[in-house]
Amino acid sequence: MKSLGIGLIGTGYMGKCHALAWNAVAPTFGDVARPRLVHLGEANEALAAQKAAELGFARASGDWRAVVEDPEVDVVSITTPNQFHAEMTIAALQAGKHVWCEKPMATSEADALAMLEAAEASGKVAALGYNYIQNPAIRHMSGLIGQGAIGMVNHVRVEMDEDFMADAAAPFGWKSEAASGYGALDDFAVHPLSLLSVLVGRITSVVVDMAKPYAERPLASGGSRAVETHDIANILFRLESGASGSLLVNRSAWGRKGRIAIQIFGSEGSLLYDQERMNELQLFQARGPVAERGFRTILTGTAHPPYDRFIPAPGHGLGFNDLKVIEARELMRRIAGEPAHLIEFATGLQIERAVHAMARSHEVRGWVDVPE
């Protein structure tokens, strides 16, 4: 496969993460041509130029359209705030580029649908940045479930918690404005939904309670303002299989930094995972003498592909950024027409629909079906 030309729009948290991944994917995997870092777009020329220098891109523009239209660009990484995803993605697809867009897909179901339609019309690859599914630990859990290591899955619990909104004294910010979305639900819950999607399948119905830990937050200017978003979302759900589950997300959870805790119970065993210890999984199997049964803490290693592409010794630890490198490799596989492990736009739309159904459930105070 010849080298891909890369465009990058946005250079914040995720923009840098994509840039690091494009930089690392060839030497890490050793079986692909090194991507060419062609064109970087940012909010203005100066920032674009500075970031291009830092991140190693050849060209820089203050207008993202220049990236999308650059003939040397084959794939566009879209890492801007959510409200830009639809417009930029559709433009890139229409310009004949593959798209690697950060999660969540869009800020409305309509936009997400338009994105999927654009992707289908273009015939190009359109994938979303759901990096957590790339963790060798998660892949292994998925494999174990597939092989029946824990029997039939009958119950699932997921929690996602951080504490960046936990400080009641922090001034009112845009994350507390209704314009930013529902709150933890779209900010957070999409990640666990991507994990559920690869581990246990589709959610079909939900009942939801969103909550505000702080009714008001102080204004920098003095006084306070009513909070419009929900930092907490509590969800009960059913899977297509009928299995029950819960999804609990909280971005005001003091002490939690990057927790995504998963518990999967089956007829012959259980699986546990916590993103804060992302190099471990726990497996219980109802086999062998009762006196020797217990949760086994498995450290990921060379037996859990593609860990070995990073480190030839087990238990040494991948990092969060490494997941994006794996994601980049999967995207390259997909572009080359090979089977790949990715959340593409069709599944992405399902995730969006689940989120909007959840928000509706909160409003109607009752169960809501998730349209397929």
Add this chain to the structure above:
Amino acid sequence: MKSLGIGLIGTGYMGKCHALAWNAVAPTFGDVARPRLVHLGEANEALAAQKAAELGFARASGDWRAVVEDPEVDVVSITTPNQFHAEMTIAALQAGKHVWCEKPMATSEADALAMLEAAEASGKVAALGYNYIQNPAIRHMSGLIGQGAIGMVNHVRVEMDEDFMADAAAPFGWKSEAASGYGALDDFAVHPLSLLSVLVGRITSVVVDMAKPYAERPLASGGSRAVETHDIANILFRLESGASGSLLVNRSAWGRKGRIAIQIFGSEGSLLYDQERMNELQLFQARGPVAERGFRTILTGTAHPPYDRFIPAPGHGLGFNDLKVIEARELMRRIAGEPAHLIEFATGLQIERAVHAMARSHEVRGWVDVPE
């Protein structure tokens, strides 16, 4: 205070636990007269006699009424299956005895109410066997919350899981019959409800999804039978304060043996607990340099009363049975007219009402208020 005469009805799991507690309470606390083990009742004479010998009771009867009517008995421990609680408790109270009845209070709200009324009419002490609230770790958590160590509580999560119903191949038993109750809800959830009650107060509304991991279970006689109870119950709730929470219980959770995991999030910190590591609690406080913040694992010890009554060295570990000894001491305090830390019938009835409201919510598939 003069020595109390003890009656015990039932000598299974909990009956023995009560007997051990009555045996140990005086030497452990050193400040009360040793209870006299007067009269033990069991399902038949032979068993009663055998158990009286084992457990150290002076008299034994195959008819529980003899225990209740024994003039030397001051307090009756009722540790029979749930369906007997109401009748035995009411008879004991009417006979002028204090009652220490195992949880749950009764199998119907009407029975529970009748029990409360009997208790009030009698003027005797009537307490329930919610031993988990006696853990020095739980008491300390309660104290910390009271002092504002984690600020205003705004979110709570509780899980209770065991795996004694996890084996799909185990023959259909009475726990799968509707006559035994709802399933995990009344079997299990009352324990976490007792903990919530002492830690964060009353639940006011709920939405619930109960689930059956196995639709059928094999019959010993061959073939299979449809399961009538729910081994799983998933509950979202609101507290009186408006704080949101979840309660997830599963008695088919492979690998879980005695898990009661509590997470309490407040405006200035968080508290964690897991009954499987019952001598630990975890405290996060949003204080001091950010680089030094983290969850602190506190081992209970002599600084957490009444741990010191058991062991004068910290971190050496209490056991499950020790909680019942503390409970016995609290009951004795209460009988002596002192302030005590106990779940009495009024609170017990609240717990029952919450359970029945939960079951209703499952049926109506929507939110239900919990009557006070």
Add this chain to the structure above:
Amino acid sequence: MKSLGIGLIGTGYMGKCHALAWNAVAPTFGDVARPRLVHLGEANEALAAQKAAELGFARASGDWRAVVEDPEVDVVSITTPNQFHAEMTIAALQAGKHVWCEKPMATSEADALAMLEAAEASGKVAALGYNYIQNPAIRHMSGLIGQGAIGMVNHVRVEMDEDFMADAAAPFGWKSEAASGYGALDDFAVHPLSLLSVLVGRITSVVVDMAKPYAERPLASGGSRAVETHDIANILFRLESGASGSLLVNRSAWGRKGRIAIQIFGSEGSLLYDQERMNELQLFQARGPVAERGFRTILTGTAHPPYDRFIPAPGHGLGFNDLKVIEARELMRRIAGEPAHLIEFATGLQIERAVHAMARSHEVRGWVDVPE
């Protein structure tokens, strides 16, 4: 077996623990006659009388010889400070009593030897209070090793740490005086040695470094005094099998409360244990797919005898005091002529010899053989 008459000398930490065990052993195990609490001895009459009331003993004396000579006493629990063990034990044995003496055996090798000789001469049972070996987790580990679950043991590490001597500002006390012994070595190391003895066998040679975290400690009267004992002892050893190991003990280890951490490595697996989580053990076996290997955290339960005598549900947790109840039962078995799991005086002497060899090694700054 007819009921044993119990004498108890000393009613501090361990005295109470013995009293609780004598109280609980019959109802817990259900297969032995309830011991009669006959005679309690303390340093003076008043204390003896008070404690006899609290702990349920029929008679009390300010002179321990009265206990030893009481014709109704069959077994004497000796729980006084170490310097009294030899005299009291020998007197009790000579008076024809069985002895249950707290660890360590004595303050000198000569005393320990005299105790063993007295025991042999008496034909009575003479056991030591090494309760940690009674933990069902430890027994299970021992069983696993015996069955070859981890192959041939080739390396062992033990740590024992508490922090009751960690406060540099605490006034100089008797534990810092040479008269109290070597320091952590005799105070602590005997416990791990008892565990090593049941798990992996006898230590044959040692090299030791003892250390003083604080050279001086403040005097209550002002000024300070040079510390004469060593709060830290670091030991490398070889077992009879040739396997190497280490034993590290520290009674000034801030944050450690009751840590006894054991790591046993074999040719086919490993075993881990930590007394601060005394209801857990960890087992790694080099079996099955590499991708599924890991340390299994086994919660003790009904599959780990005699846990089931305390609680019929697994994973609910025994406490430190429960170990003494098991020890009491083992002692009763031994008195009845049945096989029992106990550290008796012959093994106790070996432990003492190991301790003294360790102290010699520290002095000569080199390897020292441990006499058998």
Add this chain to the structure above:
Amino acid sequence: MKSLGIGLIGTGYMGKCHALAWNAVAPTFGDVARPRLVHLGEANEALAAQKAAELGFARASGDWRAVVEDPEVDVVSITTPNQFHAEMTIAALQAGKHVWCEKPMATSEADALAMLEAAEASGKVAALGYNYIQNPAIRHMSGLIGQGAIGMVNHVRVEMDEDFMADAAAPFGWKSEAASGYGALDDFAVHPLSLLSVLVGRITSVVVDMAKPYAERPLASGGSRAVETHDIANILFRLESGASGSLLVNRSAWGRKGRIAIQIFGSEGSLLYDQERMNELQLFQARGPVAERGFRTILTGTAHPPYDRFIPAPGHGLGFNDLKVIEARELMRRIAGEPAHLIEFATGLQIERAVHAMARSHEVRGWVDVPE
């Protein structure tokens, strides 16, 4: 600073790790010119060419001297087996290149000394690949100790364990030949020694016991061969401060994958770390109410530089390879004449001397001083 030209010799485990680091350092840190990957050397032309393509180097040679002499090369990464370190390093230094040599420094003290002398003669930077010291968690521990957060350090324990030599059935390999060195001691112990060196200072005396878990190992050809190296090394030591400590290393420790467990005890607190959970550290401080004390698990994050250069959100997890990126940045700082956090050859030689003193101690079966 202008861009550095990079030479790389060796492309195995560490060679790839260096290549990934040179690739990532500029986009990660954003404040340095991107290194130019100039010249890669391997054992033969074909491998060199293949690896140059994979890792992104411009030129490739089957003779490492070509790398060392390449005028466009400013720094040489030496990642070949230990026996080549001295020759290659000295040649590179003499050719006027900076050197980044993997640990351990050399296979003999004489070689290590010659390397230091060559470095001093050259005036070039000569650093060693002790990546573990770069972990933000370790740096923070070092900072905490420096600030007195745990008072005066009085005791230290380090363990390093993996299980790549644990399989007794694996055929005899070069790691079991005396020619490869002492065994775990030089293979492993140098890493902990680098950590001790930055955390608590220099070791001054040691007593050591090395051990062979398996006396023989099977030959691929049938039969077996006596093992000449020691997979286990047990070390007691004293630090310059007089504090005692232990270092226990085992490369046959079933179940351990990348454990480097550190325990540091001070007069006012303790610090814990385990490389298998490299994004966590634990801090106990003897401050505040006793009932609230415990080990605090601190997840590294943006408050622990330079974590923030990788991820702007805390608790998301760095990986093993990220440590090398930090090391590369430190090396660049050092080359630019700025203060840097690195193990250079002078300290490297101290580490070598400690290792050789340890081996001598094993032979003489007694305490040995470590020359400065």
